[in-house]
Amino acid sequence: MASISKIIGQRVALGGVTLWIVSLVVFAGVQFLPGDIATEMLGRAATPETVAAFRKSLGLDLPLYLRYLHWLGDVLRGDLGTALASGRDIGELIRPRLFNTLFLALTAATLAVPLALLAGLLAALHRNTFFDRMINVLTLTSISFPEFFIAYILIIVLAANAGIFPSLSDVDSAAGLAGRLNAVALPALTLTLAVLAHMTRMTRTSIINLLANQYIETARLKGLSEWRVLVRHALPNAWAPIVNVIVLNLAYLITGVVVVEVVFVYPGLGQLIVDSVQKRDIPVVQACSLIFAATYILLNLTADVLSVISNPRLMHPK
Known part of the structure; x- marks a missing residue:
């Protein structure tokens, strides 16, 4: 029983490290999607000032590592954020x-x-x-x-x-x-x-x-x-x-x-x-x-x- 518990503990720890690495890859990969989210949401007719204000409201003006830390901290607290397209809580959106x-x-x-x-x-x-x-x-x-x-x-x-x-x-x-x-x-x-x-x-x-x-x-x-x-x-x-x-x-x-x-x-x-x-x-x-x-x-x-x-x-x- 002790051997099985040790093996499970090792696998869980390895899985946690793997998931953390995956979170880095997911966050970085999403950031490099083509197109700009602010322009996509506001439309091409939006003024540069409006786009800049919208990006600031989303935290997109922060450095990449700070955005990742904020996102990871929210995920660890069980907060997946808010959907930009619908304004709904992502947890409620994903559940069904x-x-x-x-x-x-x-x-x-x-x-x-x-x-x-x-x-x-x-x-x-x-x-x-x-x-x-x-x-x-x-x-x-x-x-x-x-x-x-x-x-x-x-x-x-x-x-x-x-x-x-x-x-x-x-x-x-x-x-x-x-x-x-x-x-x-x-x-x-x-x-x-x-x-x-x-x-x-x-x-x-x-x-x-x-x-x-x-x-x-x-x-x-x-x-x-x-x-x-x-x-x-x-x-x-x-x-x-x-x-x-x-x-x-x-x-x-x-x-x-x-x-x-x-x-x-x-x-x-x-x-x-x-x-x-x-x-x-x-x-x-x-x-x-x-x-x-x-x-x-x-x-x-x-x-x-x-x-x-x-x-x-x-x-x-x-």
Whole structure:
């Protein structure tokens, strides 16, 4: 237990340092976006005096390092600032969008994880057969296509031609569970196809690597069925790499939804950050980028810790 606590403490400290470095990159990157926020907000007809006064009111006349320290201090106090385009509190603006993004990612994960585990187990059970080759072809095909291409194909087939699902995923806070599931069906299916291949191939590879071990041969000699050997004996010992790739793909589901949300006009955090970049709403862009970075770092930390817990040998590296 002490070793696990030490490892978790080290990972958390490393994650904190990484997040601080990311905050520097996010702040610096946003500052170098083309265009001037004051001119964008006031219009090109604004006088230089008006633009200078507006920049001063936003603190843009301060040195870059002072603006960063002020912003970082506010973030540490839980104050993400005020949106320039709407004048709303950024925390209130982001909260429903973040919920929508998490709901979409959870729906996609609920579809992708069981399908990947089942497909990987079946491919390992029937390895080097026609079924195994078909699984490999399908996974390689899905991983080769970018998300926007998969999204447009699904829109043409399931929305425009079949009319099963809506092509635009418009939801609001009053929508019930059934309405939300119907709205996110195509985006969730797009994300599922995008991450399914990684998890399926990792499950298959991890299982096959264990099938030559002696305890697997012993289980077979006892007369156990091949399916029971895989599920009861091989799968528990293959959890470390499988859990790692599953959590990393969950991180992608949350932080990699920008393209999918834009294609389906889904009111999530990805759509918000794209709209804010277009409006030069710097505080919103910084807040969204930091949330994405924190989520990715947290899930990477979770994957690292789960890998160590599922494989105790990693707690005692040579």
